[in-house]
Amino acid sequence: xxxxxxxxxxxxxxxxxxxxxxxxxxxxxxxxxxxxxxxxxxxxxxxxxxxxxxxxxxxxxxxxxxxxxxxxxxxxxxxxxxxxxxxxxxxxxxxxxxxxxxxxxxxxxxxxxxxxxxxxxxxxxxxxxxxxxxxxxxxxxxxxxxxxxxxxxxxxxxxxxxxxxxxxxxxxxxxxxxxxxxxxxxxxxxxxxxxxxxxxxxxxxxxxxxxxxxxxxxxxxxxxxxxxxxxx
Numbered sequence: 637x638x639x640x641x642x643x644x645x646x647x648x649x650x651x652x653x654x655x656x657x658x659x660x661x662x663x664x665x666x667x668x669x670x671x672x673x674x675x676x677x678x679x680x681x682x683x684x685x686x687x688x689x690x691x692x693x694x695x696x697x698x699x700x701x702x703x704x705x706x707x708x709x710x711x712x713x714x715x716x717x718x719x720x721x722x723x724x725x726x727x728x729x730x731x732x733x734x735x736x737x738x739x740x741x742x743x744x745x746x747x748x749x750x751x752x753x754x755x756x757x758x759x760x761x762x763x764x765x766x767x768x769x770x771x772x773x774x775x776x777x778x779x780x781x782x783x784x785x786x787x788x789x790x791x792x793x794x795x796x797x798x799x800x801x802x803x804x805x806x807x808x809x810x811x812x813x814x815x816x817x818x819x820x821x822x823x824x825x826x827x828x829x830x831x832x833x834x835x836x837x838x839x840x841x842x843x844x845x846x847x848x849x850x851x852x853x854x855x856x857x858x859x860x861x862x863x864x865x866x867x868x
Contacts, residue, residue, distance in 0.1 A: 637688065641680045642672045648689055649703060652696045656703060674705035678712045682752025686715050716750045723749045723756040797847040799828075811857035813849035820850040829853060 637645065646668065650657040658664040681687045691711040695703050728741030748754040784792075793800035802814050814826055821830045821843070829850045830843040 637672070637675055637678060637680050639668060639672050642675060643668060645675075645680065645688055645692065645708075646671060649692050649696070652693060653703060671705050675708060678709060679752065684719075684752045684755055686712065686752045688712070715752070719749050719752070719756050720746065722758055724759040726757045801848060811854070811861040813853045813857045816853060816856050816860055818850055818853040819856065820852050823853075 646656065656667075658667050675688075678688060679686065680689075688708050691708050692703060694711075695707040699707075723746065725742060725745070728738055728745070730737045730741050732738055745754070745757075749756050789803070802812060806812050814828065817823065817825055818829050821832075823829050829846040829848075831846050833842045833844060
């Protein structure tokens with residue numbers, strides 16, 4: 637607030653609590669200087685919910701003590717903290733390789749939120765069910781059959797052989813071995829089987845993922861697949 641706004645705030649407070657009125661010109665000048673020094677960085681009002689007059693009125697209405705500049709500054713700091721705690725720092729619309737511009741954009745967004753000039757950007761909640769799917773995304777998934785394009789899936793196959801073998805088996809109508817728990821290495825559903833690393837003393841030194849599941853896991857998946865039609 638500038639000095640003119642501080643004077644308007646003091647006049648408003650004086651109408652609600654005559655104890656704050658200073659009739660002596662020197663005292664009034666000192667009071668104005670003191671409040672301006674302490675509240676110069678506090679706005680009179682913002683577009684999103686802050687008003688210094690509301691904070692002053694709330695104090696006068698609920699407290700028997702004469703209002704001080706801190707009684708306006710404290711609600712302002714609480715207002716700032718609350719807004720920043722609800723802000724999720726959305727991705728700036730600048731080149732991410734330009735570190736200076738990226739940092740400046742983040743800092744500028746935070747300052748605008750804290751100052752009440754912009755609303756906090758909250759993270760969108762994860763939705764479930766068909767009502768939460770973007771129709772354009774749903775049409776795209778129907779077109780390509782997966783969120784990973786076939787060309788990208790083929791390029792990734794050499795780097796994830798277990799998943800590639802699983803996808804190939806499922807595509808051919810074969811049982812999904814990773815859909816069941818392995819009784820040999822105890823791999824959980826969705827995890828690849830693991831082979832043991834044996835040291836010179838015949839002790840187990842560790843495990844490593846297998847590109848193919850254990851035979852017993854294949855048999856268990858086949859048996860489970862054969863039971864599904866009967867269960868239906």
